[in-house]
Amino acid sequence: MKNKHAYQIANREALIGIGLVIFNFLWWFGFAYGLGKEDPAEYQFILGFPAWFFYSCIVGVLLMAFLVFIIVKLFFKDIPLNEEEGDH
Amino acid sequence: MRRRVIIDECNSKLTLFISVGLIFIIGLLVSKASDNKSSFIEEYYLGGRQLGGFVLAMTMTATYGSASSFIGGPGVAYNEGLGWVLLSVTQVATGYFTLMILGKRFAIIAKKYKAITMVDFLKERYQSKWVVFLSSFSIIIFLFSAMAAQWIGGGRLIESITGLSYHSALLIFVITVSLYVTFGGFRAVTLTDSIQGSIMLIGTIILLVSIIISGGGISPIMADLQSENPNLITPIWS
Known part of the structure; x- marks a missing residue:
């Protein structure tokens, strides 16, 4: 019974992981090739970096780190691994 | 001038051997200090199945930040520009994705299953000889090639810092790593990984700041790249 519950938690967290990685990919790809495909002479620069690079690689990494931190803190459950050892 | 070079070389040799020695001693001490609560096998391979978050984070840093990030990667980035950096950023996802x-x-x-290794796990899960055979075989093949690259990287690094010949540099590297991995087991590896991961993290930050300062700020660096070849600052490989 306990074990089944643990699998449910693991499943839910795996789904959250897939959602996060899809969001991560869209953010990364969208900014990089959306903003970056124009002529380099027309580029806008933010803090010295080309805008596509700034959003895709710098903001993207910070945002993902923040999201992972928040999601693990708020939605992930710690499960005791020694629980079922008493059974047998 | 020549004198200066010799002193520098001596210093870097000294630094290298002291740090290799320190990492080695720490690895050995940890292997002695581990408690005997869990079985030897679990302790040796899995660190007793309990390691903290910081150790995990630094182990992943040291694992991903391998010879390719510090030796091969910058070279490719130099040739290909920001497009390469864009590709390497995708690695960020692999850590949390696989863990989640x-x-x-x-x-x-x-x-x-009381599984210790990946192969134990697959054997229990699929109950098939072929799965065991194929997984062991691919682990050996792929880990071997990945490790060979790390060893070559480590050997070249020691060679360029100390001026030793490539083969003696490689030998020092291989002996040190093999010894502390063999005696220390997983706990020693994760501990030395945490130390090395922290060093890499701090070193990378120092390197980043000093490069930006010596390049006169980010804007001049980007302008330089653009005048060199406009494709260096596009997401498409130049």
Whole structure:
């Protein structure tokens, strides 16, 4: 019974992981090739970096780190691994 | 001038051997200090199945930040520009993705099967000789090639810092790593990984700041790249 519950938690967290990685990919790809495909002479620069690079690689990494931190803190459950050892 | 070079070389040799020695001693001490509560096998291969978050983070840093990030990667980035950096950023996802999807499930099932290695786990799960054979075979092949690259990287690094010949540099590197991995087991590896991961993290930050300062700020660096070849600052490889 306990074990089944643990699998449910693991499943839910795996789904959250897939959602996060899809969001991560869209953010990364969208900014990089959306903003970056124009002529380099027309580029806008933010803090010295080309805008596509700034959003895709710098903001993207910070945002993902923040999201992972928040999601693990708020939605992930710690499960005791020694629980079922008493059974047998 | 020549004198200066010799002193520098001596210093870097000294630094190298002291740090290799320190890492080595720490690895050995940890292997002695580990408690005997869990079985030797679990302790040796899995660190008793309990390691903290910081150790995990630094182990992943040291694992991903391998010879390719510090030796091969910058060279490719120099040739290809920001497009390469864009590609390497995708690695960020692999850490949390694999941990979120496999981490908890593996922990539950591996504990249930009392599995120690990946192959133990697959054997219990699929009950098939072929799965065992294929997984062992691919682990040996792929780990071997990945490790060969790390060893060559480590050997070249020691060679260029100390001026030793490539083969003696490689020998020092291989002997040190093999010894502390053999004696220390997983706990020693994760501990030395945490130390090395912290060094890499701090070193990378120092390197980043000093490069930006010596390049006169980010804007001049980007302008330089653009005048060199406009494709260096596009996401498409130049």
